[in-house]
């Protein structure tokens with residue numbers, strides 16, 4: 179009989195990834211609805227980091243240890259976590275939807291004959307049944323998903339779905355249970371992580387950002403946005419496909435694999451608003467979106483929206499601002 | 505070297521989506537389809553590896569007959585042959601079922617390398633490649649943005665969050681999930697398109713039925729609920745919208 183909820187706490191280079199606290203908050207809410215206990219799982223060479231999460235309201239912290247877990251690899255992590263799941267037979271295993279989790283958790287779930295209910299934005303537990311909501315079509319649709327069948331349900335939550343500061347703290351420190359786990363052959367050898375040479379432009383210091391997406395259609399059209407940027411004393415930035423195509427250098431990319439910015443004004447032109455883009459700019463002061471699709475997800479976080487063709491809107495806007503500036 | 509590349513056909517990115525009558529998926533009759541973005545990059549990387557190391561590139565695709573257009577395009581760009589697992593009812597299948605079908609379709613071929621896109625633009629599970637690797641007993645790396653196979657050793661550069669990267673040395677055979685932007689995608693040449701006509705597309709049946717062993721079921725599909733009160737300006741009139749926006753930016757948001 180499966181029981182309880184496990185939540186994965188991620189770390190890199192000796193630091194706990196804060197998105198893990200969002201997963202803790204999600205697991206605690208699920209636990210409260212189902213009347214089940216939540217146990218955190220930390221994988222590592224020793225219990226050093228497990229001791230950092232004992233302040234949360236948890237039934238305990240499992241520190242699964244093996245020297246091969248000192249550096250992250252999917253082989254070692256999947257082996258170690260599999261041991262924990264087999265030993266504890268949880269009903270749910272909750273993860274933050276990070277790049278690291280994407281790398282090993284599907285492998286783990288596959289060992290139980292399943293996939294993950296991945297990248298969820300919320301969940302609802304009613305009468306013991308849980309409905310997860312995931313985004314489809316890069317944020318254009320939501321889907322309610324129910325997990326059936328026996329054994330553990332593995333689910334990952336999108337960054338921002340729950341708030342880390344809402345993870346409940348406990349009265350007494352949760353007990354750490356150190357377990358030595360077996361890890362088989364590790365078939366990949368990591369080198370040290372690194373950042374590319376420092377970006378030539380630091381968009382985090384700009385007050386105004388004009389960002390372009392695939393809607394700009396061609397490299398030549400970027401001049402339109404450039405003109406608007408100059409007028410507003412701002413900088414030009416882009417969604418990933420624009421940088422992938424080589425139309426702008428990668429240091430202008432905003433999003434999970436680019437820069438995270440919070441300017442006073444962010445104008446998104448022809449950007450659909452995929453989550454990987456939104457995480458890089460959602461904290462901007464004022465967000466403007468111009469998109470010909472009224473249902474584009476970018477409008478969900480925009481203060482002002484214009485549904486229309488950017489090739490009509492941008493020249494008109496440039497002209498209007500010129501007028502205002504006199 | 506035998507390189508397999510997993511490719512999927514997905515609805516066009518600019519498609520306007522409507523929920524299907526039963527509320528469980530989108531109306532597909534309305535849509536046009538294209539290759540999943542990162543799968544196109546996976547194909548490109550496969551072709552570049554073949555050019556350096558020799559061997560063949562084989563496309564494996566699960567989907568209905570219309571997915572043939574993705575396969576034919578890949579053959580025109582330089583893939584050597586294809587396996588098409590033909591099925592109409594896998595659009596909503598979970599990641600394990602899809603991976604199972606693909607793994608069984610290529611298992612007997614003993615590939616040296618399997619490349620896949622990192623995530624599909626429709627379902628977006630981001631798991632197919634990793635599960636295929638597990639089912640075939642291969643080591644894997646995800647979100648790969650560079651491949652160095654100039655020596656005997658396979659080295660791959662993985663993208664981490666916020667502009668960080670990491671190289672891994674991999675045992676082979678291996679499976680890699682490829683991130684968009686790894687290289688610039690070539691166009692199909694006229695010669696390539698002609699040559700593709702003679703290339704083999706082998707049709708196969710899925711190893712399991714859709715829904716078999718499925719553990720996640722989509723109950724309902726709907727437009728996301730809006731969280732923020734967006735002020736929509738201009739009512740479809742671009743000029744009016746622009747004028748209103750300029751005024752709001754100055755007087756409300758005070759950013760001009």
Ligand SMILES: Cc1cc2nc3c(=O)[nH]c(=O)nc-3n(C[C@H](O)[C@H](O)[C@H](O)COP(=O)(O)OP(=O)(O)OC[C@H]3O[C@@H](n4cnc5c(N)ncnc54)[C@H](O)[C@@H]3O)c2cc1C
Pocket residue numbers: 316390391392393394416417418419420431432433434435436437447448449450451452453454455458468469470471474486487488489517518622623647
């Ligand atoms: C692991 C991972 C990491 C990623 N990292 C990032 C990242 O750091 N940054 C990032 O941006 N993305 C990232 N992505 C990609 C992301 O998922 C999206 O694919 C990408 O953001 C889409 O870019 P887009 O909005 O420009 O293009 P699309 O989604 O194609 O949207 C184009 C939009 O333009 C609109 N449009 C078209 N023509 C016009 C017109 N004439 N006028 C007005 N509007 C028009 C369309 O309606 C559409 O909404 C990542 C993805 C993955 C899987």
